[in-house]
Amino acid sequence: MTFAVLRALHTILGDALHDIETVYATAHVPEPPSTHRKANSLSRVYASPPPSPSSSSSSTFDPTKSSLFSLDFPSLDAPCDPNSPAEQLTTHPTVVAAINRIVAAAGQMAATVQVPFLTLCDAGMGYHLPSCLRVFEAAHVVEVLRDGPVHVREIAASTGVEQAKLAHILRLLATHHILRETAPDVFAVNRISSLLDSGKHFHELVANPQNKYASAGDTDSSAVAAFVGLNCDELYKSSGYLTESVFPGHARLYPTTITAPDPDAQSNTKSSTSGSDPTRAPFNYAFGCEGVGYFGWLEGEGWTGEMGGGGGDEGVNPNQFRLERFGKAMAGTGGWEAPGAVLQGFDWASLPQGSVIVDVGGGIGSTSMLLASAYADVDADGSGGLRFVIQDRPVVVELGEKAWRAKCPELLDSGAVRFQVHDFFTPQPITNAAVFFLRVVLHDWPDAFAHRILLRLREAATAQTKLVLGDFVLPLACVDDFGVEDCGGVEGGKERGKEREPQVEGAEKMLAPAPLLANLGKASANAYWMDLTMQVTFNGQERTLREIVALALSAGWKVVRVAKAPGSLFGHITAVPVSVPAQRRARAGSGSAFFDVPGGAAVGTGAAEPAEKEIVERASSRCGTPTFGSRIHLPSVAEARARFGGGVTGRRPFGSGSGARPMPPPPPLKQAAVLTAPPLRKKKPSPLSAAPPPPSPSPNPSLSRTVTSPRQQFSPHHTSPIARRVTQAPLRSQPQQQHQQSPAPSPVPRQAPPSPLSPRNPIGRRSSYAHLSSAMQLSSQNHSHDQSPTPPPRLTHTLRHAPSSPVLKQTHHQHQSQPSPPSPVPSRIPALTRRASHAQLQFPQTELRKRSGTIIGPNAIRAAGSGGDSGMSTRGHGLGSLLLMGRPSGGALDFGVGRRKREDGDGDGESTDMSMDDEYMSRGPSPAGVPLGSVLAAAARIERGGPRSSSPGP
Numbered sequence: 038m039t040f041a042v043l044r045a046l047h048t049i050l051g052d053a054l055h056d057i058e059t060v061y062a063t064a065h066v067p068e069p070p071s072t073h074r075k076a077n078s079l080s081r082v083y084a085s086p087p088p089s090p091s092s093s094s095s096s097t098f099d100p101t102k103s104s105l106f107s108l109d110f111p112s113l114d115a116p117c118d119p120n121s122p123a124e125q126l127t128t129h130p131t132v133v134a135a136i137n138r139i140v141a142a143a144g145q146m147a148a149t150v151q152v153p154f155l156t157l158c159d160a161g162m163g164y165h166l167p168s169c170l171r172v173f174e175a176a177h178v179v180e181v182l183r184d185g186p187v188h189v190r191e192i193a194a195s196t197g198v199e200q201a202k203l204a205h206i207l208r209l210l211a212t213h214h215i216l217r218e219t220a221p222d223v224f225a226v227n228r229i230s231s232l233l234d235s236g237k238h239f240h241e242l243v244a245n246p247q248n249k250y251a252s253a254g255d256t257d258s259s260a261v262a263a264f265v266g267l268n269c270d271e272l273y274k275s276s277g278y279l280t281e282s283v284f285p286g287h288a289r290l291y292p293t294t295i296t297a298p299d300p301d302a303q304s305n306t307k308s309s310t311s312g313s314d315p316t317r318a319p320f321n322y323a324f325g326c327e328g329v330g331y332f333g334w335l336e337g338e339g340w341t342g343e344m345g346g347g348g349g350d351e352g353v354n355p356n357q358f359r360l361e362r363f364g365k366a367m368a369g370t371g372g373w374e375a376p377g378a379v380l381q382g383f384d385w386a387s388l389p390q391g392s393v394i395v396d397v398g399g400g401i402g403s404t405s406m407l408l409a410s411a412y413a414d415v416d417a418d419g420s421g422g423l424r425f426v427i428q429d430r431p432v433v434v435e436l437g438e439k440a441w442r443a444k445c446p447e448l449l450d451s452g453a454v455r456f457q458v459h460d461f462f463t464p465q466p467i468t469n470a471a472v473f474f475l476r477v478v479l480h481d482w483p484d485a486f487a488h489r490i491l492l493r494l495r496e497a498a499t500a501q502t503k504l505v506l507g508d509f510v511l512p513l514a515c516v517d518d519f520g521v522e523d524c525g526g527v528e529g530g531k532e533r534g535k536e537r538e539p540q541v542e543g544a545e546k547m548l549a550p551a552p553l554l555a556n557l558g559k560a561s562a563n564a565y566w567m568d569l570t571m572q573v574t575f576n577g578q579e580r581t582l583r584e585i586v587a588l589a590l591s592a593g594w595k596v597v598r599v600a601k602a603p604g605s606l607f608g609h610i611t612a613v614p615v616s617v618p619a620q621r622r623a624r625a626g627s628g629s630a631f632f633d634v635p636g637g638a639a640v641g642t643g644a645a646e647p648a649e650k651e652i653v654e655r656a657s658s659r660c661g662t663p664t665f666g667s668r669i670h671l672p673s674v675a676e677a678r679a680r681f682g683g684g685v686t687g688r689r690p691f692g693s694g695s696g697a698r699p700m701p702p703p704p705p706l707k708q709a710a711v712l713t714a715p716p717l718r719k720k721k722p723s724p725l726s727a728a729p730p731p732p733s734p735s736p737n738p739s740l741s742r743t744v745t746s747p748r749q750q751f752s753p754h755h756t757s758p759i760a761r762r763v764t765q766a767p768l769r770s771q772p773q774q775q776h777q778q779s780p781a782p783s784p785v786p787r788q789a790p791p792s793p794l795s796p797r798n799p800i801g802r803r804s805s806y807a808h809l810s811s812a813m814q815l816s817s818q819n820h821s822h823d824q825s826p827t828p829p830p831r832l833t834h835t836l837r838h839a840p841s842s843p844v845l846k847q848t849h850h851q852h853q854s855q856p857s858p859p860s861p862v863p864s865r866i867p868a869l870t871r872r873a874s875h876a877q878l879q880f881p882q883t884e885l886r887k888r889s890g891t892i893i894g895p896n897a898i899r900a901a902g903s904g905g906d907s908g909m910s911t912r913g914h915g916l917g918s919l920l921l922m923g924r925p926s927g928g929a930l931d932f933g934v935g936r937r938k939r940e941d942g943d944g945d946g947e948s949t950d951m952s953m954d955d956e957y958m959s960r961g962p963s964p965a966g967v968p969l970g971s972v973l974a975a976a977a978r979i980e981r982g983g984p985r986s987s988s989p990g991p
């Protein structure tokens with residue numbers, strides 16, 4: 038039986054590989070320049086027709102004169118070029134689905150055949166991976182390797198990390214395919230590690246490590262480095278204290294750096310309040326800062342300067358570097374949600390004109406921007422289309438208003454959009470909302486708090502009001518008939534008889550049939566990583582559909598629909614008002630219509646228990662800090678349209694779905710849809726396919742037939758048009774299309790273009806696929822240097838001759854101190870006495886001062902990294918501490934709040950706004966608004982009717 042399962046997994050792998058090859062073979066793209074072709078001749082497989090040797094002799098690539106060729110899948114050994122056609126094809130729906138199956142099947146196969154103890158070793162000692170990755174990132178090794186393979190001797194000399202240790206650290210990463218060891222002790226980046234390149238010069242980073250994540254010119258490339266740095270630092274350390282957090286009484290058993298933070302914790306089995314207190318999460322154990330929320334901590338809340346400083350450092354935010362890194366890291370997580378998915382997540386066009394959408398905890402309103410540019414009416418007084426109210430905390434509202442005023446003042450001026458300061462734990466002031474919309478808000482909060490947020494909305498709802506939640510929907514690891522139509526079967530081995538679960542449109546039993554894990558196992562791991570990240574950081578969580586349904590119901594909302602983009606676990610959940618369960622509600626005399634009765638998981642009204650209110654306030658102190666999953670970039674109207682893939686699906690007369698003329702619901706977005714594509718063609722015989730079909734629990738190797746969605750979106754026919762779109766709808770046709778779809782003055786598309794999520798215009802994990810052809814042309818301009826599969830094995834000249842003692846500057850002219858905005862929430866935290874937790878890799882403030890102006894060279898760095906103990910404690914000034922060295926005392930970096938413009942690089946002399954995310958982060962580094970060469974930049978140019986590339990059109 039096991040062999041049958043293994044054979045089935047093997048077949049899945051072969052089929053999925055075949056699907057990918059087919060897409061790549063049929064997606065014809067213009068031939069790159071001959072120089073490039075030569076450089077990649079080893080890694081590229083040409084399908085018919087082969088490249089014409091005469092077609093591209095010039096170094097400037099002209100797609101109109103080139104012949105067609107097929108793409109190879111991106112090589113693991115070459116640096117990643119996200120704009121290359123090969124990378125962009127990885128967002129093709131068929132490829133996404135196939136990759137998921139491969140990752141799931143390969144993971145399951147390895148788990149099946151590996152010696153169990155070794156699998157436990159892998160799981161149990163996997164903590165070395167983030168440790169090594171952090172050293173790798175903090176020492177800027179990628180920047181050292183940027184120009185090609187380098188001997189570890191040179192890397193050590195440059196970075197100051199002891200050579201012998203570094204070699205082992207890098208080798209562990211190479212063993213996990215994150216790096217390459219091209220010859221003994223010679224290392225090179227590959228497709229994975231190259232993403233960590235900050236785009237800055239190594240010496241610049243050594244001199245000003247605190248600027249690593251600041252935006253540099255047109256690029257925003259340090260976002261991934263920031264994300265990895267964040268994960269491998271405070272989040273990784275927090276995770277190490279999960280057990281202490283769930284068993285607070287165990288502090289007696291594990292007394293290391295822990296004191297019992299929860300006075301209610303009597304024993305290790307007694308449930309305590311710590312599990313539902315966002316300020317007593319594993320993070321708080323790890324960093325010894327109980328009572329301070331993660332974001333408050335990032336903002337320096339409670340810091341007394343006692344840790345090694347002996348006082349006097351009160352004005353310093355010791356976590357300024359981490360704060361800025363967090364902001365940049367959030368800019369790098371846009372791929373979590375399919376762009377434009379919100380448009381398909383709810384039938385916005387069904388709402389009557391003038392309907393009010395309340396974006397609760399809406400940040401700077403980036404999602405509302407997408408919706409407003411499609412559905413608001415700015416022509417008159419704003420009452421013609423949908424109207425939007427974006428609610429958030431005062432500092433965020435201020436930033437949002439500035440951002441909108443700069444980018445699309447007409448939406449504010451017409452009254453179509455307005456901002457409102459509102460604390461979502463207090464009674465909701467808008468009582469005529471058509472939709473309360475919450476995007477990645479609930480995952481920040483434990484159930485009791487999330488319940489309260491929803492209850493406040495329910496109190497203000499009319500009978501017609503809808504609740505729309507945007508969050509990950511975690512699939513169970515087993516088949517789950519919750520919410521699906523034929524439920525009522527077996528759950529946990531017991532018949533539920535006639536008892537029926539609530540029906541939820543879009544609910545799925547599984548993402549994959551047996552023998553794969555029902556939730557696609559490793560392929561879905563990212564959502565679970567995020568789930569635990571929310572848990573260890575502030576006792577928040579991502580939720581399963583069951584949990585979302587139960588949570589919503591507890592506050593009087595019935596979930597009726599879930600919509601997900603193909604290949605994504607991010608869902609838009611629609612709920613309608615129902616009565617609030619009696620045991621959870623009571624009538625309040627004034628203020629809130631309801632309040633939760635004490636004794637339940639949630640209590641509180643606008644006038645909550647003092648202690649509880651304090652928890653809320655502490656946990657809410659997020660000032661202008663971006664939070665997990667928040668959008669920190671406000672798109673321009675043009676960008677917003679670009680994210681639709683050219684327009685908005687189903688732009689219909691307002692009210693058409695809610696009045697006398699009911700409209701069909703919007704096209705469904707189903708996770709399973711990506712799994713439903715039948716094999717594209719007759720499969721190529723696999724070398725091992727001679728084996729008889731396995732008598733597996735699910736013998737049909739074709740995933741598609743087993744999990745066929747009733748509204749299947751991607752069929753074999755849906756692959757070909759993609760290839761055709763690339764080959765037969767060349768760039769020259771796009772100016773016309775764009776022109777028609779985008780009459781310049783109005784932000785509202787007048788036509789209903791194809792759905793951005795339809796098979797003709799699919800949205801992948803990145804926005805790039807929808808604009809593949811434009812991006813191909815852009816990327817082709819860079820071909821001559823960006824796809825060299827194996828960089829020449831040479832040491833970089835600059836590094837060999839690098840000065841051995843780079844100066845760590847204490848100030849930077851671009852980074853003057855700016856006062857932090859005041860917290861909107863008066864801190865009730867008594868000044869904290871920080872314990873010197875080992876997790877807090879913090880340079881003592883007195884040391885920091887002492888070292889001002891000190892020249893720190895590799896030797897000093899080496900000494901710091903290896904001195905004393907591991908170099909990772911507060912005694913030994915480890916490598917991570919170096920990141921904090923040289924910070925101007927109390928200095929915030931420059932966050933240029935004003936609008937800035939930059940040349941957009943297309944030679945048209947126009948400039949592109951790039952300030953919105955700066956404004957949102959306020960005190961965070963400034964990622965570029967529209968990266969040069971990005972798909973969005975291309976779309977923006979097209980929008981303006983500008984040239985698409987330097988190549989003349991036909």
Ligand SMILES: C[S@@+](CC[C@H](N)C(=O)[O-])C[C@H]1O[C@@H](n2cnc3c(N)ncnc32)[C@H](O)[C@@H]1O
Binds near residue numbers: 428478668
């Ligand atoms: C993860 S972000 C989501 C932002 C936005 N919905 C988005 O998708 O980009 C959570 C938002 O909740 C806001 N927030 C936190 N506590 C709040 C409170 N008590 N009242 C209102 N908003 C709050 C934060 O300021 C932040 O903008």
